[in-house]
Amino acid sequence: MVEILVQRLDDEVPLPSYAHPGDAGADLTTTVDVRLEPGERAMVPTGIAISLPAGYVALVHPRSGLAARFGLSIVNSPGTVDAGYRGEIKVMLVNLDPRSPVELRRGDRIAQLVIQQVEHARFVAVERLPDSVRGDGGYGSTGGFLTVVPDPEPEPSPSPKE
Numbered sequence: 837m838v839e840i841l842v843q844r845l846d847d848e849v850p851l852p853s854y855a856h857p858g859d860a861g862a863d864l865t866t867t868v869d870v871r872l873e874p875g876e877r878a879m880v881p882t883g884i885a886i887s888l889p890a891g892y893v894a895l896v897h898p899r900s901g902l903a904a905r906f907g908l909s910i911v912n913s914p915g916t917v918d919a920g921y922r923g924e925i926k927v928m929l930v931n932l933d934p935r936s937p938v939e940l941r942r943g944d945r946i947a948q949l950v951i952q953q954v955e956h957a958r959f960v961a962v963e964r965l966p967d968s969v970r971g972d973g974g975y976g977s978t979g980g981f982l983t984v985v986p987d988p989e990p991e992p993s994p995s996p997k998e
């Protein structure tokens with residue numbers, strides 16, 4: 837098990853914690869009260885800074901319960917916390933609900949931190965890439981469109997002649 841050093845920037849903030857053994861994400865809490873109007877976003881402090889070992893990354897993921905119930909998500913999901921970053925971890929929350937504001941209170945669990953190992957690559961410039969079966973097909977090249985196809989937009993009616 838990898839050990840991650842955590843600095844509390846707020847006296848009362850809990851350490852990131854896994855709700856169940858085997859969970860991938862350790863919950864992060866907000867140190868402030870926040871109210872987000874529909875469509876509004878905010879950079880929300882968690883009160884912690886971490887030191888990851890080299891070769892690791894911490895990814896800031898949304899919590900699905902908050903997404904399903906309130907439309908609360910993360911603008912840059914998943915946020916990337918680099919191994920060398922020593923500042924406060926912040927969460928860029930966004931309220932995607934078109935109608936209802938979202939209210940968060942200090943101490944609420946707002947996001948989850950997923951710790952992963954990452955490869956470091958050496959990027960090598962070439963004139964031509966090796967062939968592959970997929971080639972440059974993408975963006976729906978294999979089909980997989982929705983079963984229900986929306987009606988096409990109606991043609992705008994011509995403006996009445998005067």
Ligand SMILES: O=c1ccn([C@H]2C[C@H](O)[C@@H](COP(=O)(O)OP(=O)(O)OP(=O)(O)O)O2)c(=O)[nH]1
Pocket residue numbers: 896912914915916917918919921924925926927928
């Ligand atoms: O959700 C996030 C994303 C990033 N960070 C912190 C840690 C990360 O190491 C640093 C930079 O993030 P990123 O590389 O995604 O942002 P950038 O816009 O590329 O900034 P920089 O030029 O500082 O790398 O900001 C957070 O606290 N929360």
Ligand SMILES: [Mg+2]
Pocket residue numbers: none
């Ligand atoms: Mg960056």
